[in-house]
Amino acid sequence: MIKYPNGQKFEPIKAKERKSKKSKEDISISASNRGMNLEEDINISNEWYKERQIALITKRPTPINIVKVDYSKGARIVDAYFEKQSTTDYNGVYKGRYLDFEAKNTKSKTCFPLSNIEKHQIEHLKNVILHGGIAFFIIQFQLKNEIYLLDASFVIHFYENGDRKSIPYEVFKKEGILIKQGYNPRLYYIDAVEAKYFKK
Amino acid sequence: MIKYPNGQKFEPIKAKERKSKKSKEDISISASNRGMNLEEDINISNEWYKERQIALITKRPTPINIVKVDYSKGARIVDAYFEKQSTTDYNGVYKGRYLDFEAKNTKSKTCFPLSNIEKHQIEHLKNVILHGGIAFFIIQFQLKNEIYLLDASFVIHFYENGDRKSIPYEVFKKEGILIKQGYNPRLYYIDAVEAKYFKK
Numbered sequence: 001m002i003k004y005p006n007g008q009k010f011e012p013i014k015a016k017e018r019k020s021k022k023s024k025e026d027i028s029i030s031a032s033n034r035g036m037n038l039e040e041d042i043n044i045s046n047e048w049y050k051e052r053q054i055a056l057i058t059k060r061p062t063p064i065n066i067v068k069v070d071y072s073k074g075a076r077i078v079d080a081y082f083e084k085q086s087t088t089d090y091n092g093v094y095k096g097r098y099l100d101f102e103a104k105n106t107k108s109k110t111c112f113p114l115s116n117i118e119k120h121q122i123e124h125l126k127n128v129i130l131h132g133g134i135a136f137f138i139i140q141f142q143l144k145n146e147i148y149l150l151d152a153s154f155v156i157h158f159y160e161n162g163d164r165k166s167i168p169y170e171v172f173k174k175e176g177i178l179i180k181q182g183y184n185p186r187l188y189y190i191d192a193v194e195a196k197y198f199k200k
Numbered sequence: 201m202i203k204y205p206n207g208q209k210f211e212p213i214k215a216k217e218r219k220s221k222k223s224k225e226d227i228s229i230s231a232s233n234r235g236m237n238l239e240e241d242i243n244i245s246n247e248w249y250k251e252r253q254i255a256l257i258t259k260r261p262t263p264i265n266i267v268k269v270d271y272s273k274g275a276r277i278v279d280a281y282f283e284k285q286s287t288t289d290y291n292g293v294y295k296g297r298y299l300d301f302e303a304k305n306t307k308s309k310t311c312f313p314l315s316n317i318e319k320h321q322i323e324h325l326k327n328v329i330l331h332g333g334i335a336f337f338i339i340q341f342q343l344k345n346e347i348y349l350l351d352a353s354f355v356i357h358f359y360e361n362g363d364r365k366s367i368p369y370e371v372f373k374k375e376g377i378l379i380k381q382g383y384n385p386r387l388y389y390i391d392a393v394e395a396k397y398f399k400k
Contacts, residue, residue: 050327053327056327056333060258062261062264063261064266077280078279080277091291092291096298096332096333098297098299100293127250127253131256131293132296132297133296
């Protein structure tokens, strides 16, 4: 039995209703596809937050190791390779406080695997906490279409303790903040930051 | 009349003194060269501050626009070009506060020319101040071997007002904080941050 988000049960569609029903599905698929590019959603949300003077968050450029530059072509890079990010993808300022976070998505429905978190990133986020900054992860459960803010301390804990290299979904349900999704901003993640770190 | 930093007047060197004098000059040149690479000095100082758990400041990688990647060579970038940094080179956290700054050097002895400051960077630093972050410039007067921290508000003021596109040296003497230089850290710039923004 398929349940729609509004609680309605799935019912077979009559032929003449099919077209409008299909367009609803299209919207749903479109929303799902849109959500798949978490990084793009965060970047667009950051622009929105900047324009409205709510927060200033920037993405660190991907670090690249440059091997050869052709100056005869006006400083064209002709040989280079990607380096691993030793910090996180995003940092910035909200209400004077320093914010630092990494965004990841998973296709798992039961847990967030820690295999694509680098040790350097964990060390970096430990340092952020040490210096009084706000450190967290934005984790997207793609197949559930749910995005959570989870304080970095939980990720650090699961990274450094226990055998299993993943964080159960239940931890996000219990300890995370569900990030509201919309059209603009796509992710209301600063609301989640406010709720987690600024409200008493 | 040339005056040395210790206040001694320049005197012609006798032939047999010339060698030792030269080696003194070598040291001076070496120190000057070291200072010429302001970015490297800041990076090394940041490492020192991180290791001693005093502050966590990172350099944003240079943004690069990638045109072509050769995956047959293991994701080797074969065509790309440099983009202008739309923010600043450095940001980070000190005592929970957000820090953001740009570092520049000048060979002028009388002023800091604003020609190599981008409008985007000014906008970015205005935003940092708006959100309660700490925004400043680290400016090196290369020929004086002096490095100053100057609050971004002064740079913004001179950038947006007046005809001359430079900040007089006297402004740095009066409003800036002279950054102590040493071997390790090469620049005690967090001391300057502390003096300017944290001490009453």
